[in-house]
Amino acid sequence: MKDPVFVIHGVANRDRDEFTAAVSALAAAAGVDMVPVHWGDLGAQDRFIDATLPVYRTDTDTLRDGEAPEPVMAKHFAAALLTETIDEVRQLSLLDAAVREQLSAGNDAQDEGLRDSGRDKLDPDEILEYVREAWADTEWLCRTDDAQLLLETGRSLARSLLDETDPDYDDSYHGLRGGGTDLHSRVRSLVRRRLKDLDRVAGAAVQAVGARLNHAVRSRFGPGTTRFLGDVLVYQRHRDAVHARVRQVIDEVHPELGRSSARPVRIVAHSLGGVIAVDMATATAPLWTESLITFGSQAAFFHVCDPRGGQLTPYGGSTPVHLPASLNRWTNLWEPLDILAFAASKVFQLHDGTAPVDLPVSHQASTGMWTHSAYWNLPHVATVIGDVMRQNRPLENQ
Structure with a gap:
């Protein structure tokens, strides 16, 4: 019997029960046993975000000759x-x-x-x-x-x-x-x-x-945007604490999981969770990962902007960055309207010389314009997870 797939969420996931329910639904759709890894309680404090936002107001006074309308936005x-x-x-x-x-x-x-x-x-x-x-x-x-x-x-x-x-x-x-x-x-x-x-x-x-x-x-979009930026800032400063939470959940299943190539883990990760998974799999003391599926994630974007360290070299623009054997296989899903989703295949190369697999997810009108959180309920995402994690069917870049 295979070990379960660990699911790491992204930004703005404060409700543990809600996240657990989403993972249960995804596991049922994919036909794969999954364990949720919740770290949202370590994220940014967002209760007082409203205090930082400018207040919109309207002016009802009639303009008179020689008067300019008082700016309600930027001066210029x-x-x-x-x-x-x-x-x-x-x-x-x-x-x-x-x-x-x-x-x-x-x-x-x-x-x-x-x-x-x-x-x-x-x-x-x-x-x-x-x-x-x-x-x-x-x-x-x-x-x-x-x-x-x-x-x-x-x-x-x-x-x-x-x-x-x-x-x-x-x-x-x-x-x-x-x-x-x-x-x-x-x-x-x-x-x-x-x-x-x-x-x-x-x-x-x-x-x-x-x-x-x-x-x-x-x-x-303000609350989602501020929580995204806030959680990114918190993760950059408190990366060890977030990694320790992931390690804790894995240890609760079995303490040998991910410690060596003998028993690697399988991970599904959304958004910043994908950055966390790649950081851990490529660290100096890595989390050995057999198969990684990311969706709506920014690992390549972050590494190009600010090299992540660990076993990764900076991206020079001409050749992809070599990934260590501790990250064996990587499938990256992106939705065309998701502005927070980035490709990985041009920036990284797996240890066997192949590229991570970038797979587009077709847009559905029912998801609206904000699609960053839509992956959880898309049938195609569940199908890919099942193919990769359960059937181990090889996938190719599209």
Whole structure:
């Protein structure tokens, strides 16, 4: 009878009973006897994470002339968000097209009663010249290449000019009617004011949407992200304590397990658990491992960024890192939408000259967009575990 397969969890597993139930379900699906290795109580303290997160708030005060919307995110959010090169010629071309379209629509045959007003004095070329003068002073609009936003900006600007030349429009804003020789300076002034107003509105909208998105991302993914980072930091500092917990659970099954090549262990590990398993199997005093299956794991990524030590040499980029005989076989599963899953076959080479096996796991729509924890319930994962651990069927890289 074979020894059981030991299952090491990854980050953010605080509930021992929940993890034990997940391992039991996976063991039943794979047809393999499994023993859970729980170390989550040694992980990061995350009870007070909320105290470190910025608080989202909204401003209800109406913006007044000369006031800028108070930033609710980074001070230079626009520059950080829109860093690509912007084609100003294209921007002004879209604005020009929208202005001409709106001016034409405002003076069509359906508006005959106003055709003798000051509207016919509005020159699109002149307006574009004034827009070009003021464009560099905008903070938000000059950084966008969104055609719809630029077209709407041009239409809104033209509509405001048309309103100022409407005989029925309230003249309390020093409109353009009867502008005489001062018409050009009034148009220039109005273009600058309206462009500034539109820029402030765009800025307030972008910041509000960005803040809500930031808040939603923090609320949805923040806890998982902070627990992942927190557990990684704790493991880096307290690696010996985590390894001792793994060794303790193995010893409870049999104290000779993993002590030599005579009786190696078999391990299944998720996420950071895969890093733990590789670290232990390649340590100076290794945990002898017959077969390792990792899913959603970062062992290769961590070693490339910061060499793990033990029996492993740093990755130089041209040839893979030679794994010791204490890690006999390694199958690494990854899901395409799992941003925390990394390949191993290009970075490492097994002692027999073959590469670890990287196997993709097909994405299922039912798992949603956050797939890092989905492996436990995927039938294909259970099948691979059964093939490797129970039937010892050889697998190849895909």
